[in-house]
Amino acid sequence: MDISLGCSGWIHGMATIGALMQNGGFKKGLLLAGDTSSVTKSPKDKSTFPLFGDGGTATALEYCEGNLGLRVHTATDGKGYEAIIIPDGGFRNFYSPDSTVEKEYEDGIIRNNLQTSLDGPGVFIFAISKAPKSILGLMDHFNINLNQVDYFILHQANKILNEKIRNKLKLPTDKVPYSLDEYGNTSSSSIPLTLVTRLRDKLISEKCKIVACGFGVGLSWGTVYLETGKIACPEIIMV
Amino acid sequence: MKEKFIEKFKEALDADGKDIRLEDRFRDYDEWDSLRYLSVIAMIDSEFDIIIETAEFKKIETVGGLIEEVEKRIKG
């Protein structure tokens, strides 16, 4: 099945596939999370186009009796649905010839109704408030010591926003890897992409305690805590 | 098998009194349309436990061709 979510997609995906597998009915599962989000951004829109990149990822899970599994917190606030939106092309506002007409919103922001509109300040305020709360809430609920977590993988929104979250949580820089410098915001694939490109050596050779937090379109957000033990992690593939 | 097939084929076409010959190009029959096509597929499935996929069916032109295909599949 397909799940339609954006930057919180990998978190929700892990929780969903985990739920499907947890009673042992399914033994092996594959979570594919990816977006070619550059296609949905106007190259003439400085508020969106330069932020985003494309990526696709695969996470393999296995049923494993007695394993810790996943600890998850998820949340949704549809009041903010217009903060990140493509106005036309769905069934609320179907395609029409007008959908492809470009409009200038302000200097440097030109797009049509089939391209993403992003309320930067609104998303910023949402993320710096909800992301830390989600992480801390999860830690608290499941009695996990923040200091014992090896890595915090945040959805790769942008450096300013992510640094605000890191500082709020008082996390050391060496525990918070970034991949956005090279790949930008790759939406649902940003967390696994960061794991592969920045922590591959650790993941294949050591046990790791990881917190991952995704937040974005919906508005939707969530956090996963998991422990990995020398997993398979091929080098990044470029096509 | 031929007689059974032709009998059931006529039923599927809803043309009991029709004279059916092996060399007939069934797509030229007045009765033939997309619904008859589905009926024939269903008939072959329920009478002979054989499914002829769309791509394969397209290659068959005559009633005799259909019977040959069914016989071939029965033999395995």
Added chain:
Amino acid sequence: MAFQKIENVKISGIAACVPKAVERNINSSAFLSEEDAGKFIAATGIKERRIALPETCSSDLCYHAASKLIDQLGWNRKDIDCLIFITQTPDYIVPATSCILQDRLGLPTDCYAFDITLGCSGWVYGISILGSLLSSGNFKKGLLLVGETTSKTKSPSDKSTYPLFGDAGTATTMEYSPGYDPMYFHTGTDGSKHKAIYIPDGAFRNPTIIQSLQSEEIEPGIIRNRLQYIMDGGSVFIFSITKPPQSIRILLENAGKPKEVIDYFFLHQANKIMVEKIIEKLKIPLEKTPSCFELFGNTSMSSIPLTMVTCKREEFENSKLHHVTCGFGSGLSWASGYIVTDCIVCPELVEI
């Protein structure tokens, strides 16, 4: 491998909503003559369908079904932990419609919500997924909304698709319930046949361009553009008479339930020809297979819950029922489920 046994969960209610507007196939623009229309109705059994207004989306139909159901159950909306919305006609490409519904329905922000894209297999898949989420007790109450405005994705000048489909939205509530009769599922997917039912443009393989809106005559009686459904009737028929009966047989064997103990078989309401062939193959009595395609057409993933509400509402409210459900369609995807319900809430059909 495709089996699931899901424990500790029950369905507590089912509701459905359809548009008020009725379109009668005998008068349909899709046919070249009334004679053609008559033949179609005789073959498919579909006399009329409900058609949504241009401004009505599947989420609206599901919203009304859900509101009625939640109110009749007496549930506090803030207690609903998860929401799954299954559709092929979302409000927007981005964001997910489930997020918008979370807000519209007054569900808490702690709600786990997402959209799933599936077609006619959607309700059965949805029950298995929501059931899995609830079965561990992590979530206690969940809402499955499935609906589609199928009429909007078909060309009114295409006799091979338009007169078959109707619009509907449904809501099913489920609860964590330790010790409840387990549900069993068998599911399958065959992506090699994904073009049997598809819309060529509009997503990212073939993004929408101006040419996507240009209508083309494929053959007399079939005129459509690239944002409208293409259905390979032959392949879909073959699929429908093979995979669903096979899946139901395997499901019952795996669940250890002989078909004689099943009260009802709720089959996806594709059309009369397909449904009858499946019944024939399974050798099940007609009175155990309620249908609603005559008045509503093929309502995609809503068809199973819509049949339950419109055909067996009172029995659902007053009896314990053992039923088999089977959805099959675009993907190609199929799913069968064995489910027990016991005096659930089942409001009358909502019409908007």
